[in-house]
Amino acid sequence: MEICITPLSDSPEIFSRVALWHHQECERQGLKSTLELRRERLLKHTHESDIPKTFIATLNNELVGCVSLVNYAYGRDSIRAKITDTPLWLSNLFVQKKFRSCGIGNQLVEKAKSYARELQLTELWLTATEFTDYYQKRDWEIVRKTRLGGRQVNVMQIKLGNRSTKI
Numbered sequence: 001m002e003i004c005i006t007p008l009s010d011s012p013e014i015f016s017r018v019a020l021w022h023h024q025e026c027e028r029q030g031l032k033s034t035l036e037l038r039r040e041r042l043l044k045h046t047h048e049s050d051i052p053k054t055f056i057a058t059l060n061n062e063l064v065g066c067v068s069l070v071n072y073a074y075g076r077d078s079i080r081a082k083i084t085d086t087p088l089w090l091s092n093l094f095v096q097k098k099f100r101s102c103g104i105g106n107q108l109v110e111k112a113k114s115y116a117r118e119l120q121l122t123e124l125w126l127t128a129t130e131f132t133d134y135y136q137k138r139d140w141e142i143v144r145k146t147r148l149g150g151r152q153v154n155v156m157q158i159k160l161g162n163r164s165t166k167i
Contacts, residue, residue, distance in 0.1 A: 003057050007056075021092075051070065054092070055067050059099065066092060143157045
């Protein structure tokens, strides 16, 4: 099974499908969302900036999954801090149900980690609810617990080190 992982910006024709996935996942998690808001936020991932960035996974030219990297370094004046000044968050990991348990999610996470290393970052963060075990088996550590969208979530972190992972 040959999975191809590329930036969303390389495939604008699938933008709407990824935005729909993001919206559906937000709703499933009980977060406030509209499809228009997801489209607006995802549009920032298609610009030539380093972050935010979304990667997509395709199998035989079929879209099968995605993952995003974001930071929350936006103040009231909308001036973004340097990427290295704020944590980078892994977000929106999604694999179509029929393709789960095939290693696609792992490949997407590894691509995100590799990209973060290219940006000279040493750690990644995420929040997880029902998939905490998935991440813990892959060396993510729970740093704290908090509430997000009315749900208990685990804030998790992984140290990246300096090694480069080839996908």
